[in-house]
Amino acid sequence: MPSDVHPSMHTDTERCVRAVRSRDARFDGWFFTAVLTTRIYCRPSCPAVPPRAENMTFYPSAAACQQAGFRACKRCRPDTSPGSPEWNARADAVARAMRLIQDGVVDREGVTGLAARLGYSTRQIERQLLAEVGAGPLALARAQRAQTARILAETTALPMADVAFAAGFSSIRTFNDTVREVFALAPSELRNRAATRRGGAPLPAAPGVITLRLPFRTPLNPDNLFGHLAATAVPGVEEWRDGAYRRTLTLPNGPGIVSLTPRPDHIGCRLSLTDHRDLTFAISVCRRMLDLDADPVAVDDQLRTDPLLAPLVDKAPGRRVPRTADAAEFAVRAVLGQQVSTAAARTHAARLVTAHGTPVQDPEGGLTHLFPEPGALAAVDPERLAFPRSRRTALTTLFGALADGTLRLGPGSDWDEARARLSELPGFGPWTVEVIAMRALGDPDAFLPTDLGVRHAAAGLGLPSTPAALTARAAAWRPWRAYAVQYLWATGDHPINRLPV
Structure with a gap:
């Protein structure tokens, strides 16, 4: 900060x-x-x-x-x-609650559902949020509904009744009253003012398509962020096309497709949704995947205190941690990528997607499937997985734990508990656990001292290269060691470090 x-x-x-x-x-x-x-x-x-x-x-x-x-x-x-960076940098109950509210959990499951996910009573959650955020879960969800309504009113041609219910309001009257109270404008006035700003340009005609801008704190270096997502893209689920990263999304009310384009002052976002009620969730997923609520000044200032890291930060400040659209998906992909090249990991994942993913239609590109859900993967015959026996055991155990809820990964996860559960699974060593913590759980302090790329970069900079010594040196980088990993990785000549052309 x-x-x-x-x-x-x-x-x-x-x-x-x-x-x-x-x-x-x-x-x-x-x-x-x-x-x-x-x-x-x-x-x-x-x-x-x-x-x-x-x-x-x-x-x-x-x-x-x-x-x-x-x-x-x-x-x-x-x-x-942009959202407060605080909620993505902490693992306590308030931060976890804020991440879940941003995902629309209160609208879908109520305050009781939010509390159940966190393992607290509704009274405890309400008291903690009021003390720290100044508003309870219902008020926070209401503010989010108002913002969703504004986006839909300004960027789509939906009838206002459809806008109201898509934003999560229970009635037209509540929708109208809330929008007037929050913005001092009627919903129709919001739409008219937006049309004036566009110079009267018509709204996009494609049904279900929403175009918006995702703000971020500067600086933002898009090279490793989009380079990593594009270089590791699973065919059929992700692609780089016409200067944008595109991927399929599994959303609460149906599949979606997002296209994300880096711009100097924002990320261009084009969402194709089966159901507009998924807008809040989809925006939250995209912001988390691109780490847009980070505070790069705080991160870079801390890392600059190490004289050997400072030149890397000064050369290309504002690196973000490339995260994921779905934590369970990334856990599977992390196991598939153990001790193989990036190309091999993509091939393994693509085979899994083709065999067990849900097909989707993509008129604008080459996306073909949603990544398989844990339930579908848990039903896979282990003998049909073309891996060594130890890898098959790791995958099938993971599939089962994700499917039956023994292992819960997502924005509401307790980071320490998730690490402990992952470490209990066969085939999950420190590297796999930490890369999942970094990219799937969003822990900004996750660290990979055994990663070959990190160790090679450290040796080249004059940093300790053995895991124990590097971990000791990295104590000064806390709580931003995941960002230090991005700067270390960026010293290598690999496609993950370059913005695709």
């Missing part, structure tokens, strides 16, 4: 006022400014003239602002700012 911000920064009025007056976009998402005289709330980088200090108060979330009776600024659109 910026050097003068911390998770409870909204309680330090003096620092918040300085941040607002500096209009520094790095603070967007860390806190929100509510203006007492106008009853609006803004992001810290709002281009409007800053109000007088005595007229400002500060909140930790947009939901808290809305709950206090403030509406979103029409100029800086604070509801579209």
